[in-house]
Amino acid sequence: MKHRRTTRRQAAAAGGAAVALLGAAVTFQSANASDDVERFEVKTLSATAAGNLASSLGERLDATDSAGAYYDAESRTLVVNVVDEEAAETVRRAGGRARVVEHSLAELKSARETLKDRATMPGTSWAVDPVTNKVVVTADRTVQGASWERLTRVVEGLGGKAELKRSAGAFKPFVAGGDAITTGGGRCSLGFNVLRDGRPHFLTAGHCGQAGSTWSAGQGGTPFGTMVDSRFPGDDFALVRYDRDVSRPSAVNLYNGTGQRITRAADAAVGMRVVRSGSTTQVSDGRVTGLDATVNYGDGQIVEGLIQTDVCAEPGDSGGSLFADDAAIGLTSGGSGDCTNGGVTFFQPVTEALAAYGARIG
Template identity: 70%
Template sequence: MKHRRIPRRKATMAAGAAVAIVAAGVTFQSANASDNTEQFTPKTLSVSAAGSLAVSLRADLGSDEAGVYYDAKAKALVVNVVDEDAAKTVREAGGKARVVENTLAELKSARTALTDKATIPGTSWATDPVSNKVIVTADRTVEGAELAKLTKVVEGLGAKAELKKSAGEFKPFVSGGDAIHSGGGRCSLGFNVVKDGEPHFITAGHCGKSGSEWSDSEGGAAIGTMVDSQFPGNDFALVKYSGDTAHASEVNLYNGSAQAIAKAGEATVGMKVQRSGSTTQVHDGEVTGLDATVNYGNGDVVEGLIQTNVCAEPGDSGGSLFAGDAAIGLTSGGSGDCTAGGETFFQPVTEALSTFGAEIG
């Protein structure tokens, strides 16, 4: 069976967790940031090499580091810092330094304030190293008194946060890359994995509960049983295969071919990614935020998600988010569709693997 999947949480992978990528062609200018490179020329780096440099600089800079991302156009590691001494350290190591206003501790404090004062259905927030802010998004259901409340909280955070509106409605994409079916509806398979030497697959936690049986066709014979499901908080589930169902480590590209999956990776802002799901098949885009908190309503709040501009629709839930041969995320939910676009959130694969004690295979 080929793979599809959908969204959430945090197992850290040293290099990946340190790097965030800005899309090719994106430039950032702000009165609150300095880009002075003096006589130093940033090294030309691959994403992998930038991740290694980020880990090294994080150890050297400590609290003076205020976020990092990869500038895909310049092929350079950009490191946010709080003073010129730290900037010199970055430049001497081959990175591109930006002196910014907000520290990571201040951005974390802003997220805490949002959690305490503005936990409103239809909202999300994620840390954006490019703008050096927490980006808060309100969907179309947030209006009236709730929107006024959210606006007041964001305004109270000053330069640490920015409020944006979404034309869609945040919701889990229940009902979507090969289709998997249960009594509760249709979702998508994320990635095939191995746990304790036996084949399993991972998908979204909101797709079903522990003990539910899953098939690869509507009304078909069961191919596996869900042995663990976590939602809300997280959004991932583990299904153990039964019988002799094929379970190659690959993702269905819906063009007669498949993408082999060899490893798990961390998302970075600006990273180019693809999503495969049983409703809308394959679409691409980029990562726009990390460590996102999304409030789907009815008390269903999920934290630590990857935010992207890749479209998805109901049935794509649990499907694969990948970059080349690396498994990145599981489709959780979002707003919009593949006609109008929108925001889509994904559960990090690394956290799911760590929680389940499984590995890509």
């Protein structure tokens, strides 16, 4: 039988200094850890391998035992938040670095539900930040007056489980970014070439168009594809079927005369270094800062399950590729700011889109 609550109180009693060290991703051993920790080797991992390990451990750990994970790029290790020593041993056996925290994933998800019920308003987003072990709520510049006061009260009511931040820009889908693709008067970007039922297609953002719309490589160009499905809001991905025989390498344009070959899809991990390619601002890079983010673009356009990053993007970059080395990670959805001042940008996980369409990278 597990004695979770007792173990958790013992871990909390280790003191604030230990928690401070954890926030900096410094090697941590629980007050209850004993010498058994030395029996397990912490694996050195690439960012994508860490993402895969995080997904595997997420299936094995209960939401009341764990609280997310993040990639420590300096040590190249996966740090997994847990609330008791039994879960910590599961992490160590798998090669991860266990970190005992105060709030479980179930508690943080409950905080998200409170935000959804009491603070859903345009110009806001929230995502679990495993580094701080909190739900980070971000309000853009349009959240003012009574809305700001209500949001502040709700976040304060969640105590240490949430914190409130400001974004200088306004959240919006990047309508209007890889290679440019156009339909009618709109421009977006191609995400990744894929195969579905043996036929060539590509992924882009759902908010870029509707099923039945035709797409070309430039304004006024001959259409080469038809959008067969579009999902937005809720999700933000779409599938376009190639109708003509055109060059369609499994690669991302780096806008320097070369391309990055893409051979697979992978899940994101907090702390992972990622690169974005889009037709407006071309190539930018940064880090994943949150997972399973909810963003409210206004006018009822709420999207859930997004990857939150500090990578910049601008209108026209929508649908464009987010990748890490040869792995497809996401499709550009929207955000705030620009590539002069920076901001927050959200991406649709590509693994979800592939699963929905029964497609694969290719």
